[in-house]
Amino acid sequence: MILTRGIGRSAALAILMAGAAPAALFAETPADTLVIADAIDDIVSIDPHEAFEFSGLDLNNNLYDTLVELDPTKPGELIPGLAESWSVSEDGLTFSFKIKSGITFASGNPLTAEDAAYSLKRVIKLDKTPAFILAQFGFTKDNVDEKITFDGDTVSFTTDKVYAPSFVYNCLTAGVANIVDMKTVEEHAVDGDMGNEWLKSNSAGTGAYVLKSFKPNEGYILEARPGYWRGDAKIKNIFMQHIPEGATERLLLEKGDIDIARKLTPTDVEGLSGNADVTITSDVGGQIYYLAMNQKVEALANPDVLDAMRYAVDYTGMADTILKGQWGVHQAFLPKGFLGALDDTPFTLDLAKAKELLEKSGVPLPLKVSITVRNTQDRMDIAQSIQNTFGQIGIELTLDVGDGKQVLEKYRARQHEITLQTWGPDYPDPHTNASTFAQNPDNSDEAKATGYLAWRTAWDPGELGAMTEAAVVEPDSAKRAEMYKEIQEKHRQDSAFVLMFQEMKETGLRTNVKDFYTGGAVDSASYWLVTK
């Protein structure tokens, strides 16, 4: 009897629950709210002068503005941001920016040149990871107060030497150069932290949105603020949910419970094809997949061996199968979207040619070498494909598998033979990748110049180093672009690297969602233009 009653109650409860559900089930996303699903657990901090991860930069791109901006609709194109005009002194050392009038922060405080000067100085004084993007112009904690100044509505700074103006402007579009509300931030400063703790859960910008709530690894909520200087955001609220599982995102998107899915796998994308309610957009990202051959290994320093390897990688085979939709073939160190990026792909799988080059090299065959690779699925798949094709020309590859830290430590200590790696640009200027792939001022072990990928793999770039130095100070942007093309051309033919793939981003959107820009390889996501 007791059991019967218990079962009866359970059944009643279940029926009640099932009956209760439909009221909420068919609620689509609210009309004034854009619901986005993404994996945002990479966020370490959302202080704009500390954030350096993709998700944090996406968030901040909608809370803050920079002096000069990249046009979200035309990635890579510079447009005025908070500065209405800018100029360079005749000696090429001092850059001045005239601040637009009438712009206010979310607090209501008016934007001034002092805010801009404070923000740039704050980057250097806080000295968080992305600070090097501005510090490379010669700013230090000791000199920054003299180097960065303001006068009336103009903020100015003086660099340590002459740089290409486009290089400086591109660096100023990076997230680390966001302008914060000095008064508000200083009101919340504790123990001289310049408001660092407070800005980890609050915002103080001129952006289209204000941060209403941020929960690490859970999500965030933004609210549009009226009177945004670029025009009010089209959608009032942004609701970001941390959903790392692609299949879950796909289901939610199909049902209309989210508007945008940003972590779909190729399987999910394939499953969504033909769904009239969903649109898939494809965009490039900034990451590059490459092989680095340690030049301290004699056989790998042989140019014919390196050339043989360039023709022994199944680029399209991998891009069409194991990397489908995630990575596209790309054979230069600058990602598509960057000034001077090369788009052509001169190398294809040609085993006969590769074998011929390897025999010509004179190294004893079979050549036995190891490839150090991180133990993630995509990297293991790529390494195994390379192991297979290299094996067919007489190179016996052994997989040396480790976790991220082990692999990185080996690479930074120059203890690898071949290593499979990815690299992403730090700021939207070609110098970011050129300086690491094609510069190595001191190739000795003692130099410990781990910031240069060329040093890590013990490769001396020779004339490319000087060419890179010249490119970063070239004032003419068109000529500068040509210089980078030439550097890349020589680099991919003669370097110790085999450049293979560029990241691709596939985004799923409900068909009523328009004008969502991911930022491509050079910028971050823009929410304020989205309509639905």
Add this chain to the structure above:
Amino acid sequence: MANTSSPAPVPLSGPSPWRGRLFGLGTSLLSLMLTLLGLLTMTFIIARVVPIDPILSIVGERATPAQIETARQHFGLDRPWYVQYGIYLWDALQGDLGVSIRTREPVLQEVARYFPATLELATLGTLFGVLAGVPAGVLAATRPGSFADQIVRIVGLVGYSMPVFWLGLLGLLVFYGQLDWVAGPGRLDASYQMLLEFQMTQYTGIILIDAALNGAWDMFRNAISHIILPSALLGYVSMAYISRMTRSFMMNELGQEYITTARVKGMPEWRVIWVHAMRNVMVPLITVIALSYAYLLEGAVLTETIFAWPGLGRYITDALFANDMPAVLGGTVVVGLAFVTLNMISDILYRLVDPRARA
């Protein structure tokens, strides 16, 4: 004058019951403290032996040696291990589980935010498991070899052997994707989530309770429609275990002489099973249910991932992948505490259902 007064009563034997109980309580507390100390020590050792450098994951690949050193000092990782251990123990005893390397938030504050979600899910899951598992186990035990027994066995086998992520995805696909019976992943729809965030008092972090306390019955229904599938899934896995154990315990009891006596005396069969046999089955069953509940509290990582459920299991796993050892340790300590607490509750329940345990 003869002394006619009675002699003072002399205790027959042993200490008073109160002294015994106090002794028992003291032993339990000592045992609890030693368990906690062991737990804290083990988690500290594990954090030191794993080949992980948490600093690298914070400052990134491009950080300068000076930035790396600053971060190392900031988190106290530049000190000798025994100093770190001392600080860790002292802070933990004061309820300070450190600061998450990844988010820079106090671990206790983060755990307090994630734990209610897990508690809500695990409690409902266990409820489902017990309500379905115990009757199913009894049914199978009273009709061994029958069709009903086979069905219970097969259902249990599926619950045991099917990967939970596969069951979860299948459940979502069918009940959410195709049939529209339940709501999708997450704890609430976006609109209710914002309502909860900005317009309601969050008393407990358990949405069902908070929505009820706020009188937000629409939200309550929405929360039910979200939790029912993941909790039923966990309940199913739990049921598989509970039903098999109930069957085994019950069959053992039904073979006892006192059951035969009860039947010979003409006692109704339902009373023999649900009153006499069940009273004895309850003792080991409490342990089984407590273990099952503790397992779910520990965090059903895959279920939480698939259902985008911001619970403790997902928190610890994410922290592990991000090399965030303070968060991993904090989460582990809380899970350990949950185990210890459930163990104590089991002890108390033993005493309630088994008179012998009260002695």
